[in-house]
Amino acid sequence: MTLEFIEYPDREMLFLSLTDRLAGQLSQHLRVNDSASLCVPGGTTPAPLYDYLSGSEVDWPRVAVLLNDERWVDGEHLRSNGRLLRRHLLKDKAAAARYIDLYTGDERPEDAVPALAEAIAPHLPLTVLLLGMGTDMHTASLFPAASETVLALAPDAPPVMAVNSVKDEPRITLTASALRGAINTHLLIAGADKREAFERAQGLDPTEAPIRAFLGDITVHWAE
Numbered sequence: 001m002t003l004e005f006i007e008y009p010d011r012e013m014l015f016l017s018l019t020d021r022l023a024g025q026l027s028q029h030l031r032v033n034d035s036a037s038l039c040v041p042g043g044t045t046p047a048p049l050y051d052y053l054s055g056s057e058v059d060w061p062r063v064a065v066l067l068n069d070e071r072w073v074d075g076e077h078l079r080s081n082g083r084l085l086r087r088h089l090l091k092d093k094a095a096a097a098r099y100i101d102l103y104t105g106d107e108r109p110e111d112a113v114p115a116l117a118e119a120i121a122p123h124l125p126l127t128v129l130l131l132g133m134g135t136d137m138h139t140a141s142l143f144p145a146a147s148e149t150v151l152a153l154a155p156d157a158p159p160v161m162a163v164n165s166v167k168d169e170p171r172i173t174l175t176a177s178a179l180r181g182a183i184n185t186h187l188l189i190a191g192a193d194k195r196e197a198f199e200r201a202q203g204l205d206p207t208e209a210p211i212r213a214f215l216g217d218i219t220v221h222w223a224e
């Protein structure tokens with residue numbers, strides 16, 4: 001188990017270098033496998049990374065792309081993680097990827113769980129997992145002290161779960177059982193507040209600091 005922390009001189013360098021890493025790991029996997037999966041975060045940080053990655057020379061038709069988690073809002077809503085992906089990643093060369101949309105249009109996220117679990121299963125273990133993190137140390141939609149987080153961190157959890165106990169809208173999230181099996185795992189964080197939160201998380205229990213559940217074999221990418 002190795003935790004590697006890479007500090008970049010600026011965000012531009014981070015996004016360019018991380019693009020190469022993710023594209024390289026997908027391509028390497030595709031050299032000996034028919035397909036690969038790429039699981040990525042939403043939120044406010046990764047848009048420039050996705051812009052770069054969308055132009056990468058990867059055999060995208062053989063790649064399934066999915067989010068770590070989704071807010072239960074229409075795909076055109078400003079808070080939709082899928083909207084971010086469609087605008088920044090699923091374009092250019094990456095438009096040919098197979099996108100597994102976590103927002104199904106069902107009334108409640110729990111109604112979508114069986115179909116999503118079936119859709120995701122063939123793509124496990126994830127080839128490349130990129131996580132994000134909030135300053136509260138949540139990752140995916142696993143939030144500190146949320147009632148669902150204990151269940152979602154259990155090794156026998158289903159791969160996907162509904163999350164109703166957070167403010168704003170309900171959500172759907174991949175659970176630790178799906179995320180922790182990834183072949184390559186990265187964490188993208190930017191800014192002094194995220195670095196401070198990352199360091200604080202290392203001394204805490206995963207139920208208080210969910211990112212802590214993933215700080216085993218991982219490469220952390222940080223820039224101011």
Ligand SMILES: O=C1O[C@H](COP(=O)(O)O)[C@@H](O)[C@H](O)[C@H]1O
Pocket residue numbers: 040041042043044045046068069070071081131132133134135138139140141
């Ligand atoms: O709510 C979410 O937040 C995290 C972190 O987002 P950021 O805006 O601080 O970059 C993100 O990883 C997750 O996918 C998203 O749903």
